[in-house]
Amino acid sequence: MTNKAAILVAGGRGQRMGGPIAKQYLPVAGQPVLMRTLSVFYRVDPSLDLILVLPESDFVYWEELCSEYKFTIAHRLVAGGNSRFQSVRNGLNSLNSKTKLVAIHDGVRPFVTEEVIKESFEVAERQGSAIAVIALKDSIRKLRDDGKSFYEERQYFRLVQTPQTFQVEKIKKAFTVTELQQFTDDATVYENQGWQVTLISGNAENIKITTPEDMDYAEFIASRGLSDR
Template sequence: MNKAAILVAGGKGTRMGAPISKQYLPIGGKPVLMHTLQIFYEVDPSIHLILVLPASDFSYWKELCQEYGFNIPHQLVEGGNSRFQSVRNGLDSITWAEGLVAIHDGVRPFVAKEVISNSFLEAEKSGSGIAVIALKDSIRKLGDDGKSCYQERQYFRLVQTPQTFLLSKIKKAFQVTEIQQFTDDATVYEHQGWQVSLIAGNPENIKITTPEDLQYGEFLLSQSKK
């Protein structure tokens, strides 16, 4: 079955406080995005890699690829004004009628290979495979009256990416008008009345957002080389 991965990287990274967007910052000697593309390529070199970037960044990204000698094949697609629109642009660039597509945050370079593989396997079986992890901390629910109440954490999961789907179903799901409730791709899929299937993610699969995340990422890379 045809496989694709849409890596979404349209953010400006204002919380990083850096002069360039977070997806281009170096970690372990090369930009974050290159690590993310590489891990998907190592899982399966036949996966069609789609990198969604702001059109204004295309030339800069190509310069980075040349500077770092990065030659993993991938297709550049112009992002939209929101994550929803960027993912839809990525989906629209896929020409096959059927297959599987993983949608992943470009700034999550530490996703485990088995998580990627399992997301494709689950999506092929049930239509979707969404990476999640269990909570470690206690949680409380805040009410409109300012009061809070205890919640059983075993009934909750933190949602990560990849979120992998049958191509025909997720393409249909993204044909609707964007609404505020679409917080990720799974919620767009659920809007059609379809149930999502969950798979185990990995705790290291952080979304790099702050300088502290970069420092933790350097630590993870140093540990992987031991």
């Protein structure tokens, strides 16, 4: 049995998409988003313990989709919680006792590259964590409560993506705390223990599909094969 796992979190209802079907189940270039995401991780390592965290009420629908699309990549379903924090914790609690490394990834980021995933496991094994980030291209300004703004040096900032990969022993300990408002991702939960996170380079095409406009861009990425470069 592999000592590595990937938890794909897709517990949301897709309200910002504005349609009757949650974004994670919508097709991009003929394949539902979640199937694309699972496939990338499978290609990196077919022995990965793949865990898909969904609302429990969606389990039957997901199984029907897998049948419809003849999707046969082995994975386990875990019921999500009322927040991302709780969904990730449920996924962590389902890990096999022999699992040493875990990648936590947004299920609606189907265009992460295999290279980023591989590096995340390699760096996390050495350093304890590996957080995918990309540099900013635009100028940025910081807003104050009084409505004024001021310039910030963009080279000191990074946009955070997933996967966020960790040594299991550490990240499970981090998730034993009470959920706090500042926990915007898994890295902030990890940092709450006083541990410094290690950053790795992500890929620009690794978008988080949230809005209808994102779906249009996702179709473009898929049609051009940009994430496969």
